[in-house]
Amino acid sequence: MLDRERQVCAILAEIVGRDASVGAVVTASAWDDLRKALSAQLRSVVVLGPSTDEADLALVPGALRDHPGASFVQVTDRLEVETLQRAMRSGVREVVPVGDAESGLMAAIERAHSAPVQTLSSTERPEDASGTVVTVFGTKGGTGKTLVATNLATLAARSGIKTALVDANVWFGDCAAALRVRPQRTLTDLAGIAGPIDESALGSTLSRHETSLRILCAPTDPLEAEKIPPSVLTRVLEGLRRSAELTVVDTSSTLDGFTIAALAACERAYLVTSLELTSVKDAKLALSLFRHLDLQLDKVRVVLNRANSNVGFPSDEVSKALGRPVSYELPSDVAVPRSINNGVPVALDSPKTKVARALRRMVEELEAELLSAPHPGARSPLMRTARAHPAQS
Secondary structure, eight states, X not given: OBOSOHHHHHHHHHHHHTSTTOOOOOOBSSHHHHHHHHHTOSSEEEXXXXXXXHHHHHHHHHHHHHOTTEEEEEEESSOOHHHHHHHHHHTOOEEEEGGGHHHHHHHHHHHHHHSHHHHHHOOXXXXXXXXEEEEEEXXXXXXXXXXXXXXXXXXXXXXXXXXEEEXXXXXXXXXXXXXXXXXXXXXXXXXXXXXXXXXXXXXXXXXXXXXXXXXXXXXXXXXXGGGOOHHHHHHHHHHHHHHOSEEEEEOOSSOOXXXXXXXXHOSEEEEEEOSSHHHHHHHHHHHHHHHHTTOOGGGEEEEEETTTOOSSOOTHHHHHHHTSOEEEEEOOOTHHHHHHHHTSOHHHHSTTSHHHHHHHHXXXXXXXHHOOSOOTXXXXXXXXXXXXXXXXX
């Protein structure tokens, strides 16, 4: 609830709070407080009170870009055509007259609550953009997201695919360290750009890896993350579609605004989990939330890391617990931590290991399924030698 009059906020909150299905109701009298509340929620409906003016409405589009799971409802003193048009142009989903708040506010909130899923699931790629975006995600730290992301990206780049890697873990990104890259610029340098982010801006910000991979690194200072709205990542990925054939996005272990933006934008999402019970539980919750946000489940592939670990949890039980098949199994290997310490992806550092072969197979199948167009100047096709668990949709 946002209104400069605290008493008005309290009245509106009381009306909404009567519905037992409603979660936490937060009131705010200033936009700074509202933004903090939105940052803590994946899905939320903001009710703008009767004191809302044009200055407030002008801030709505930015809030929607920064918080793609939010939607807005306005309560107004009088419902006039001009008021309705102004609200809708700003991105407000529903407008309710004060006199109808008792009977109509909850229905408007319910309609608005169902609307953001359309935005999240129907991201349109620009007409002049042809690149593919792949997101690596998971809801538990230490499962191997960065391992998968950095190896997929470097293998694709080594094979001749024009590839970019984006570290969207803005708080504690590890891609630069895993690849021994010292970034001169990071995602923070793009945060101040309004509108589309073009190839020139990206070119001056991306770091280079010896495989020809281009890397957009996370901030080197976690405090800088507060300066970066998730909408920047959306515009970065739109720009990279125009300049890269493949963009791989590494994410944090929380489903924050950056992870959701990456999942909404991608054609393929790799959910990385492991044999720990808590990791499988969190993966199941992530899939459930995927459904709740109406993101397309058919683009998700489950990756089971350290699949041969003897921890008392059979690997074949993972697919049963998740309700969908495990597409790829990456075996545990001492070569993995050694490669991380060396700053060289294991698929390049120890190419004959089983884990390297499994990672190569992931890239081969990704190329066959989503990157079917020939790549100018590409090197020889990747060796199709991996015989890991067969991929399934």
